[in-house]
Amino acid sequence: MDKELLAMLVCPLCKGKLKYDREAGELVCRFDGLAYPIRDGIPVMLPEEARAMDVDEKLHDSSGRSGES
Ligand SMILES: [Zn+2]
Numbered sequence: 001m002d003k004e005l006l007a008m009l010v011c012p013l014c015k016g017k018l019k020y021d022r023e024a025g026e027l028v029c030r031f032d033g034l035a036y037p038i039r040d041g042i043p044v045m046l047p048e049e050a051r052a053m054d055v056d057e058k059l060h061d062s063s064g065r066s067g068e069s
Pocket of ligand 1: 032
């Protein structure tokens, strides 16, 4: 996974930064609790393809949820 490519990728939903989970081969948005798959080295940045993570998998960071206005 190219680090420069990774740095360019953002979540299509919240435009937040993604975390690369090397073991799972996924790009994780902790804000949405979604994990985007990487297929053949290519990140699939489609919300409908993303996996909804279990609560236990989510990082305990809920401080970014207040921006509703
Ligand atoms: Zn997101």
